[in-house]
Amino acid sequence: MTLRDAGIDDIPHILEIAAAEPNAPHWTQRTYLDLLPHSRIRLAEADAKILGFYVSRQTFQTEWELESIVVARHNRRQGIATVLMADLLSAPEVELIHLEVRASNHAARALYEGHGFRSTGTRSRYYSNPVEDAVLYSRP
Numbered sequence: 001m002t003l004r005d006a007g008i009d010d011i012p013h014i015l016e017i018a019a020a021e022p023n024a025p026h027w028t029q030r031t032y033l034d035l036l037p038h039s040r041i042r043l044a045e046a047d048a049k050i051l052g053f054y055v056s057r058q059t060f061q062t063e064w065e066l067e068s069i070v071v072a073r074h075n076r077r078q079g080i081a082t083v084l085m086a087d088l089l090s091a092p093e094v095e096l097i098h099l100e101v102r103a104s105n106h107a108a109r110a111l112y113e114g115h116g117f118r119s120t121g122t123r124s125r126y127y128s129n130p131v132e133d134a135v136l137y138s139r140p
C-alpha cells in the first residue's frame with residue numbers, strides 16, 4: 001500500500017467511496033475541486049485502487065481540521081485508517097488538529113482516541129438525518 005496526494009482524476013473514486021458510507025460527508029465534485037488546492041487530501045492505494053482517504057484543511061497557521069477519513073467498506077480493520085492518520089500526524093505543518101464526529105460513531109471515536117485525540121466538548125444536535133450530537137476532539 002502506498003500513500004499519495006489526491007488529484008482531480010481521483011475525485012470520482014473518492015465520491016464513490018464516500019457515497020457508500022453514511023458517516024462520510026457527502027460533498028459534491030465541485031466541493032472537492034474547491035478543496036483540492038487548499039487542503040491536504042491524501043489517498044491510500046494498492047494495485048491502483050483507492051482503499052481510503054482523508055481530507056484535512058488548514059484553519060489557522062499550524063491548526064488543522066480533519067474533515068473526514070474514510071476507508072472503503074471491504075478494506076476496513078486492516079490498519080488503513082491507522083496509516084492515514086499517522087501520515088496526517090507526521091506532517092510538519094500540522095501542530096494542532098481539531099475534528100468533530102457523530103457521538104454514535106464508535107469506530108471513528110476509537111480510532112481518534114487511539115491516536116491521542118481528547119474530547120473537548122459536544123455540540124448539541126449538530127448533525128441532521130438523523131439528528132445527533134457532535135463530539136469535538138483535539139490533538140496537540
Ligand SMILES: CC(C)(COP(=O)(O)OP(=O)(O)OC[C@H]1O[C@@H](n2cnc3c(N)ncnc32)[C@H](O)[C@@H]1OP(=O)(O)O)[C@@H](O)C(=O)NCCC(=O)NCCS
Nearest residue numbers: 023068069070071076077078079080081082107108110111
Ligand atoms: C473509522 C474508519 C475510518 C476506520 O478505518 P479502518 O481502516 O477500519 O481502521 P483501522 O483498521 O486502522 O483501525 C484503527 C483503530 O480504529 C478503531 N476501530 C476501527 N474500526 C472499528 C470498529 N468497527 N469498531 C470499533 N473500533 C474500531 C480501533 O481502535 C482500531 O484499532 P485496533 O484495530 O487496534 O482495535 C472506518 O471504519 C470508516 O471508514 N468508517 C466510515 C467513515 C467514518 O465514519 N469516518 C469518520 C468520520 S468522517
